[in-house]
Amino acid sequence: MKLTIPAEPQPCHRHRSTRNGRIYPDPRNEHYAKIVQAAWMEAGRPSFGDKLLALGATFWLKRPKSHYRTGRYAGTLKDSAPMRPRGKPDLDNLLKAILDNLNGCLYNDDAQVVCLSGVNKLYGEPRTELTVWEASEYPILKTA
Numbered sequence: 001m002k003l004t005i006p007a008e009p010q011p012c013h014r015h016r017s018t019r020n021g022r023i024y025p026d027p028r029n030e031h032y033a034k035i036v037q038a039a040w041m042e043a044g045r046p047s048f049g050d051k052l053l054a055l056g057a058t059f060w061l062k063r064p065k066s067h068y069r070t071g072r073y074a075g076t077l078k079d080s081a082p083m084r085p086r087g088k089p090d091l092d093n094l095l096k097a098i099l100d101n102l103n104g105c106l107y108n109d110d111a112q113v114v115c116l117s118g119v120n121k122l123y124g125e126p127r128t129e130l131t132v133w134e135a136s137e138y139p140i141l142k143t144a
Contacts, residue, residue, distance in 0.1 A: 011090060057116075
């Protein structure tokens with residue numbers, strides 16, 4: 001199953017705590033959660049229930065303006081511009097935001113994801129492309 005989330009990928013922000021020990025979710029996560037769940041609904045509300053899953057993800061990030069030349073060569077990349085994103089947001093936090101926001105929708109719990117394959121962070125039109133499939137009950141082991 002393929003799912004595209006047509007928005008700038010957002011990392012999962014850590015929950016906040018108060019002095020009295022109460023924990024509350026970071027409000028910055030709420031907007032992206034609505035976008036992820038809307039994309040899931042638009043895809044027809046697919047569900048894997050409680051099956052074991054494998055997941056592939058590509059996070060497409062907008063290239064910063066500082067990577068481009070100016071003047072007559074505006075729109076052309078500088079020679080020093082990296083081909084892949086090297087800084088924030090962290091890949092693991094991007095993945096956590098997707099996994100957490102699809103809990104109870106695409107699967108019952110993100111603990112069902114037992115295999116990650118081809119998780120990438122690239123430059124391009126901002127979006128997230130997910131591929132989800134049923135994982136085998138038996139691990140794939142390579143022997144020398």
